[in-house]
Amino acid sequence: MATSFAGVPIFDYEALASVLFFIGLAGAVARRNPLVMLMSIELMFNAANLAFIVFARAWLNNAGQIFAFLVITVAAAEAAIALAIVVIVFRSAPQVDVDDVRVLHG
Amino acid sequence: MIPFWIIAAVLVISALWTVTARKPIYSVVSLLLNFAALATSYLILHAEFLAVMQIIVYSGAILMLFVFVIALLNSGIAPIVLGRDRVPVAPAAAAALSAIAFVATAIAAVHAPAIVPIATHSPLGAVGRGNVFGSIGDFGQALFLSRLLPFEITALILMVAVVGVVLLAGDLAPYVPTRRRAEQTRRALREAILREGK
Numbered sequence: 001m002a003t004s005f006a007g008v009p010i011f012d013y014e015a016l017a018s019v020l021f022f023i024g025l026a027g028a029v030a031r032r033n034p035l036v037m038l039m040s041i042e043l044m045f046n047a048a049n050l051a052f053i054v055f056a057r058a059w060l061n062n063a064g065q066i067f068a069f070l071v072i073t074v075a076a077a078e079a080a081i082a083l084a085i086v087v088i089v090f091r092s093a094p095q096v097d098v099d100d101v102r103v104l105h106g
Numbered sequence: 107m108i109p110f111w112i113i114a115a116v117l118v119i120s121a122l123w124t125v126t127a128r129k130p131i132y133s134v135v136s137l138l139l140n141f142a143a144l145a146t147s148y149l150i151l152h153a154e155f156l157a158v159m160q161i162i163v164y165s166g167a168i169l170m171l172f173v174f175v176i177a178l179l180n181s182g183i184a185p186i187v188l189g190r191d192r193v194p195v196a197p198a199a200a201a202a203l204s205a206i207a208f209v210a211t212a213i214a215a216v217h218a219p220a221i222v223p224i225a226t227h228s229p230l231g232a233v234g235r236g237n238v239f240g241s242i243g244d245f246g247q248a249l250f251l252s253r254l255l256p257f258e259i260t261a262l263i264l265m266v267a268v269v270g271v272v273l274l275a276g277d278l279a280p281y282v283p284t285r286r287r288a289e290q291t292r293r294a295l296r297e298a299i300l301r302e303g304k
């Protein structure tokens with residue numbers, strides 16, 4: 001099993017992916033602008049994708065790449081639907097803040 | 107070795123810029139930089155098709171959607187005012203807990219016994235060559251032969267997303283000649299949709 005490729009250990013790649021994931025998580029938690037929150041969620045998707053592709057390369061198995069492909073599709077669908085909701089909710093509001101959205105409470 | 111560290115620095119700095127930028131359009135630009143660097147690292151990791159997909163789908167489609175929405179929200183009479191950032195207690199605690207759990211899992215995984223991987227038969231070769239691991243042919247063969255069901259599920263997800271977006275944001279009223287009748291039709295349709303939803 002290749003635990004290192006091109007001189008870079010697999011652990012470094014995984015650490016990079018986890019750092020990116022937690023930067024995205026911090027953005028999704030702390031920012032109140034729905035657009036920036038969505039972009040932070042995209043960052044998390046991409047960190048997961050990086051981890052999948054690193055493991056696919058480490059084990060020389062295509063399944064990780066197929067799964068990353070699936071994640072890209074889900075991210076595209078999620079962005080389209082979430083942005084449609086953002087446009088509907090904030091089209092008439094001068095202030096863009098997710099805490100002001102009470103109409104989506106169940 | 108050195109390319110990895112350059113890409114890692116670009117990735118982390120652009121991710122931080124995305125999260126901290128004051129204007130959403132700056133976040134989009136830094137996210138574009140992030141995606142380009144990610145595509146480069148995918149190429150290094152022998153994921154050629156995904157590197158191209160990263161550029162086309164993420165930078166081409168998703169970020170363009172973000173730019174459209176920013177322009178649409180800014181096109182009203184009053185400029186939009188951003189809400190104040192604050193850290194809510196419960197999600198922040200959950201995020202911190204998940205970070206701790208992740209580090210613990212990573213340490214446990216390092217000390218765990220090695221798993222025997224199930225490798226495909228494609229050999230490792232230079233990026234851009236055919237019939238090596240991660241080439242377009244290799245990926246396409248895996249996608250259409252051994253992993254056909256995930257591919258079909260992808261199609262279903264996209265279909266559901268398209269229908270959902272049209273239902274959410276689309277104007278469902280058919281074309282009618284006068285404005286009064288158009289308003290009536292639209293109201294009747296909206297009521298029908300609300301009734302169906304219950």
